[in-house]
Amino acid sequence: MGNQKPDNFPVTLMATTPEDGFVLAITLSRLAVKATQPETDALANLSPDCANSADSLIAVSHVVAVHFSTIAQANQYWPDIRPASGESS
Amino acid sequence: MGNQKPDNFPVTLMATTPEDGFVLAITLSRLAVKATQPETDALANLSPDCANSADSLIAVSHVVAVHFSTIAQANQYWPDIRPASGESS
Amino acid sequence: MGNQKPDNFPVTLMATTPEDGFVLAITLSRLAVKATQPETDALANLSPDCANSADSLIAVSHVVAVHFSTIAQANQYWPDIRPASGESS
């Protein structure tokens, strides 16, 4: 389990919008994988036909959810951005 | 593990009701999967007959729970919406 | 991964007692599964004899724990309800 400095790590957890925060969460998920096994693009082995593929994608989605929670808290949940009518449904 | 901007990302984490917040949590779970593997609807491979299907659905439910936690906190748990008598049981 | 409005979603996260909050957490766990695959009662396939059954039940218990954490926080941990002597052990 390597310990290199990950490439291109974001300078800040602050994001302008929830969407930018979500993209940042996806980036953090990927950087931990790269830092652990930098010489292999392990996730590229996730074949769409592989029986485990759906589970792997759900697992990635879980990691993104944890990072997104952190980032949303860092940004105090972007309180000034309010929904247009009917937005969230 | 792709890094595209997910389509149709919600503008805000604010939701009018817990139910709208829950639907938003389901949306976020799905968007992370799409952002990771956009060309495949991997979750469509979850056959109802598949032995692992129940576990996969539980795993999705787990991701939704993490996102719902974030969204509930963003909305300060909707304190003004109180149960009718006997509602929560 | 569907996105329908779940049926019978609770109106509020407020619950009178920890027990009611726990029942609500179980309900939320089930609703995410239903929203994802509404036409199948996937969890009904969890046979008691199935080798994976214990693991599946532990996984459900995990999802309930995450939702219960959210609901307990929403209710500020029910601080006015204090144990009778020896209650919690």
Place this chain on the structure above:
Amino acid sequence: MGNQKPDNFPVTLMATTPEDGFVLAITLSRLAVKATQPETDALANLSPDCANSADSLIAVSHVVAVHFSTIAQANQYWPDIRPASGESS
């Protein structure tokens, strides 16, 4: 996934000591399993010789950790109970 009221649910999340809180966390982990599949003691099928047994126990430990986090927060981490010298190591 049943939705019965679990038996013997604790009246409160308040606990006198971290140890009592931990026991409560173990109780909550078990109650979610019972509420989901009341007619089967699925966890009794966890044979000590079973290859998956260690993983199942770690998974149970994970659920306990989530509940303990909730209970510790409910009790404000028992700040008045301080270690004797060298306690925590």
Place this chain on the structure above:
Amino acid sequence: MGNQKPDNFPVTLMATTPEDGFVLAITLSRLAVKATQPETDALANLSPDCANSADSLIAVSHVVAVHFSTIAQANQYWPDIRPASGESS
């Protein structure tokens, strides 16, 4: 899933340093396993050669991370202990 009082449970979540808090988190992870299946040292079955061993160790590490989060919060993240120059990298 037993419910005995775990042996040697720590009296407090307070720890002098992050390292002591981490050791405490490892202890809590182990105590939940022991409380669940006291008559078996299930984790001793984790053979170093076993194909699932790495995954099991990662799962243990996950449980430790959840407990460490709780303990770090209990100790308000040890704010008075600041890094020597370059410590955290």
Place this chain on the structure above:
Amino acid sequence: MGNQKPDNFPVTLMATTPEDGFVLAITLSRLAVKATQPETDALANLSPDCANSADSLIAVSHVVAVHFSTIAQANQYWPDIRPASGESS
């Protein structure tokens, strides 16, 4: 499941930047594995060709995410470090 003091444990959770905090999170993930099974570099068995390898790496990424959440909170999310324009996307 051993309980030795891990080697080289960081003195503090404080980190100058999010990147340093992320490296610290990776370190904590590794230290829990080492503390549990010190005589084996179990993670070295994660072959890049192994079918489970991607899932293992995602699992490691998950543990890192939990630790990063703790560390980010300890550092109050580094509020003074703000993005350059377009940074987080």
